[in-house]
Each structure stands twice: as structure tokens, then as C-alpha cells.
Amino acid sequence: MSDLESISSAYRTLLGVIEQVEPRIAQATRQELTDQRASLKLIASENYASLPVLATMGTWLSDKYAEGTVGHRFYAGCQNVDTVEAVAAEHARELFGAEYAYVQPHSGIDANLTAYWAILAHKVETPALAEFGAKGVAELSEADWETLRHRFGEQRLLGMSLDAGGHLTHGFRPNVSGKMFHQRSYGTDPNTELLDYDALAAQAREFRPLVIVAGYSAYPRRVNFAKMREIADEVGAVLMVDMAHFAGLVAGKVFTGDEDPVPFADVVTTTTHKSLRGPRGGMILATGEYAPSVDRGCPLVLGGPLSHVMAAKAVALAEARTAEFRTYAQNVADNAKALAEGLLRRDARLVTGGTDNHIVLLDVRNFGLTGRQAESALLESGIVTNRNSVPNDPNGAWYTTGIRLGTPALTSRGFTTSDMDEVAGMIVDVLRSTKPTTTSTGAPSKAKYTLPEQAREASLTAADTLLAAHPLYPGLDLS
Numbered sequence: 001m002s003d004l005e006s007i008s009s010a011y012r013t014l015l016g017v018i019e020q021v022e023p024r025i026a027q028a029t030r031q032e033l034t035d036q037r038a039s040l041k042l043i044a045s046e047n048y049a050s051l052p053v054l055a056t057m058g059t060w061l062s063d064k065y066a067e068g069t070v071g072h073r074f075y076a077g078c079q080n081v082d083t084v085e086a087v088a089a090e091h092a093r094e095l096f097g098a099e100y101a102y103v104q105p106h107s108g109i110d111a112n113l114t115a116y117w118a119i120l121a122h123k124v125e126t127p128a129l130a131e132f133g134a135k136g137v138a139e140l141s142e143a144d145w146e147t148l149r150h151r152f153g154e155q156r157l158l159g160m161s162l163d164a165g166g167h168l169t170h171g172f173r174p175n176v177s178g179k180m181f182h183q184r185s186y187g188t189d190p191n192t193e194l195l196d197y198d199a200l201a202a203q204a205r206e207f208r209p210l211v212i213v214a215g216y217s218a219y220p221r222r223v224n225f226a227k228m229r230e231i232a233d234e235v236g237a238v239l240m241v242d243m244a245h246f247a248g249l250v251a252g253k254v255f256t257g258d259e260d261p262v263p264f265a266d267v268v269t270t271t272t273h274k275s276l277r278g279p280r281g282g283m284i285l286a287t288g289e290y291a292p293s294v295d296r297g298c299p300l301v302l303g304g305p306l307s308h309v310m311a312a313k314a315v316a317l318a319e320a321r322t323a324e325f326r327t328y329a330q331n332v333a334d335n336a337k338a339l340a341e342g343l344l345r346r347d348a349r350l351v352t353g354g355t356d357n358h359i360v361l362l363d364v365r366n367f368g369l370t371g372r373q374a375e376s377a378l379l380e381s382g383i384v385t386n387r388n389s390v391p392n393d394p395n396g397a398w399y400t401t402g403i404r405l406g407t408p409a410l411t412s413r414g415f416t417t418s419d420m421d422e423v424a425g426m427i428v429d430v431l432r433s434t435k436p437t438t439t440s441t442g443a444p445s446k447a448k449y450t451l452p453e454q455a456r457e458a459s460l461t462a463a464d465t466l467l468a469a470h471p472l473y474p475g476l477d478l479s
């Protein structure tokens with residue numbers, strides 16, 4: 001039996017076992033593979049992890065409680081979890097050239113929350129403890145503790161605005177980050193739609209934040225982290241970089257020099273499941289100065305680590321250290337460029353006029369559509385994207401004016417630059433054929449539209465052909 005035949009047979013057996021307990025879950029799991037195989041996935045935050053990464057998550061490592069850190073646990077019997085966590089952290093440090101890596105956060109949001117509180121511990125709590133002559137918070141008098149709690153609440157954070165491409169954890173009010181910090185956001189230049197470092201520096205001088213957060217979810221360009229460091233230094237701020245979206249491009253050495261955040265940031269947070277192609281999870285890298293604070297992620301923010309997921313992070317990070325991964329990361333960027341050029345050649349408008357990372361932000365105004373209409377029309381034509389705000393979006397955050405496209409997932413399936421050009425053609429054909437319906441007052445609807453059957457069918461057929469040429473998990477057969 002080949003490896004893939006035995007893996008297929010193992011998955012069939014496992015799904016059979018699950019089926020005996022709850023058939024609906026076995027069926028949904030099978031169907032998810034079928035659906036993922038059948039969709040042209042351009043969701044910029046999604047990817048396909050390798051079978052070794054997926055397999056690593058499905059084990060009894062999940063059963064162990066291991067609060068604490070390697071060699072210093074609040075539970076007995078953590079020797080194997082120690083190995084898992086130490087190996088994952090070692091790969092992370094060596095891959096990214098970081099002084100310290102913390103692989104316990106369960107998600108990107110957890111990583112950010114842990115990082116914020118670690119920064120507050122280092123910059124606010126530690127000096128306060130010295131001032132009050134206490135070794136730890138438990139020793140503080142009620143009055144001193146109250147003073148310290150107020151100091152936490154007085155701190156300022158400067159992050160990228162949501163509609164310029166920032167993330168909700170960068171100080172957006174509905175998120176806890178916007179409630180725990182006084183927050184202001186920086187945007188992009190209204191003409192170029194690019195980050196305006198001079199405007200950001202002026203804002204930082206005026207606002208004097210404790211933390212400047214760089215990083216994005218929907219900005220189609222690289223960031224100059226050397227400049228970010230200069231700005232942070234000038235105002236005495238901590239520089240935190242959230243590379244959740246582009247960690248794979250850092251790992252794969254597509255972003256080097258000033259575009260690599262690790263040498264410049266005090267703290268770097270990331271997810272592990274986006275362009276990095278690992279299990280769903282989070283991670284923090286830090287300088288030695290911040291390491292002791294981040295290391296207290298449990299009990300600061302987190303409870304027990306997900307040992308099975310830390311194991312899968314170790315496997316994914318080992319994969320990310322290979323030459324194949326570097327090729328993959330370069331292909332992600334090349335494919336994004338090909339997609340952008342394909343769209344531009346067909347007269348589409350892109351935010352910032354193009355891309356130099358893995359994201360393309362398509363402004364659908366000149367098709368007469370909202371982001372919501374474009375997203376739905378593309379979805380029924382076999383192209384999975386998500387609607388997204390553009391800077392100063394006239395349609396707001398629900399209907400939006402943009403479509404965010406990303407290449408990590410299709411690149412994992414082996415899509416090439418010429419495939420991406422074909423995808424660009426399909427997108428433009430569908431959007432040109434889509435017309436908003438008019439409401440009873442004669443105004444165009446923001447949600448409803450019509451799409452001729454012929455255009456939809458043509459796109460679905462083209463998508464099938466492309467997907468068949470680049471199978472997902474080739475050889476994995478559950479039937």
C-alpha cells in the first residue's frame with residue numbers, strides 16, 4: 001500500500017468510528033473535504049494545512065493539562081508536552097530569528113490579548129511594583145492595587161484603522177482592545193491609499209501612545225518596519241507587529257530587510273493558520289526584554305495550552321523551514337501580482353493600484369455593485385471571496401465597496417500565475433454580468449442583484465476545470 005492509500009484507509013476507519021457516536025459529525029467532516037475541494041478559495045486569511053499538520057492535531061496530546069511553561073508546570077506528568085512546546089518554540093525562534101517564542105496562544109486574538117497584557121505588565125506593572133516596594137501584585141495594598149488598576153486604564157494605543165486594513169484587535173471599540181486602551185487609529189494617504197509614515201509620525205508625536213501596532217488584515221502592500229521602529233523610538237512607544245496575515249511571507253523570506261518585522265519589533269504576534277499554513281492557532285515572538293512578561297501568558301490571559309495544536313505548530317514550523325516552503329511563499333506573492341495584473345488589464349480598480357503581498361483589494365464601484373453583491377455573485381459562480389471595506393467606504397462595514405482576494409490557499413493547491421490570470425478574467429466576467437436590482441423607489445439595491453444563468457454557468461465550468469487540474473489533498477480518498 002502506498003502512504004496515501006494507508007492514510008486514506010486510516011481516515012476512513014477514524015470517520016467510521018466517529019460515525020458510530022455521532023453520524024452527523026462524521027458526515028459534516030466528509031462533506032467539508034468535498035466542499036473545500038470544489039471551491040475556488042480566494043479568502044485571504046484561509047489556507048490548507050498539510051496532512052502531517054492535520055494528523056498531528058487529532059491525538060491524545062489534547063487530553064493533557066499543562067498550565068505553565070516548559071519545565072515549570074502547575075500539573076504533574078508534562079514531560080511530553082514539554083518536548084512538544086520546546087520543539088515548537090525552537091523552530092519558531094530559528095525560523096524567524098527571534099530571541100524568544102511563545103507558542104501557547106489558541107488564536108490570533110489570544111496572542112494579541114496576551115501581548116497587550118504582557119506589554120502592560122512590563123511597562124506599567126513592573127515599575128509600579130518597584131515604586132510600591134512589592135514583589136508581586138498579590139502583595140499590594142488595596143489602595144496601591146487600585147492605583148495600578150487605574151494606570152492600566154490610562155494607557156494609549158495607536159493602531160491601523162479598520163477600513164484602511166487594520167484588525168479589530170488593534171483598538172476597535174467593539175473589541176476588548178478598544179475598551180482597555182485609549183485608542184486612536186492611523187489610516188492611509190487619501191490619494192495613494194498607501195501608508196503615510198510622515199502622517200503617522202505626526203500623530204504619534206501628538207498622541208504619545210504606549211503601544212504602536214503595525215500589521216493588517218486587508219492592506220495589499222508591504223510595510224516598512226524600520227520606519228515603524230524609528231517612529232516608535234522617537235515617541236518612546238513599544239512597537240508591536242501583528243503579522244497574522246503575512247507570517248508565511250516572512251517565514252518564506254519573501255519579506256526581508258526592512259519588510260521583516262522581527263528585527264524591529266519588541267513583540268510580534270501572529271496566527272499560525274493563514275499564510276503560514278499551520279494549524280489554527282496563535283504565537284508570539286519577542287525580544288529578550290519582553291520574554292519574561294510574555295512567558296506569563298498563563299495565568300495572565302490563557303489557561304491550559306492546546307498541546308495537540310502546539311504539536312501541529314511544531315510540524316508546520318518544521319515544514320516552513322524547508323526550501324519548498326520558500327518556493328511556496330514566493331509563489332503566493334507572484335500569484336497575487338498575476339491576479340492584480342490580470343484584473344488591472346481588464347480595467348478593474350484596485351486599492352493602492354496593485355499588490356506586493358498576498359492580498360488584492362478590488363474596488364467594485366465601477367461595476368456598479370456593492371461588496372455584498374459582488375461577494376454573493378462570485379460565490380454562486382464558484383469563486384469564494386469576502387467583502388471588505390475600502391478606505392472611507394461609502395457603503396459602510398456591512399455592504400462595503402470592496403472584495404478582498406488572497407492567494408495563499410490556491411497557491412497551496414499548486415495554482416500558477418497563468419491560472420491566476422484566468423481567475424482574474426472569470427471574476428471580471430461575473431462582475432460585469434451582475435446588475436443590482438432596483439428597489440421600489442427606483443434606487444439600486446445594496447444587496448439584491450441579477451446574474452444571467454449563462455455567465456454563472458461559464459464561471460462554474462471554468463472553476464471546475466482549474467480545480468480538477470490542481471486537486472486538494474491529492475490521493476486522499478474517503479469513498
Ligand SMILES: *Cc1c(COP(=O)(O)O)cnc(C)c1O
Binds near residue numbers: 244271
Ligand atoms: C486573523 C487575524 C487575527 C485574529 O486571528 P484569530 O485566530 O481569528 O483570532 C488577528 N490579527 C490579524 C491582523 C488578523 O489578520
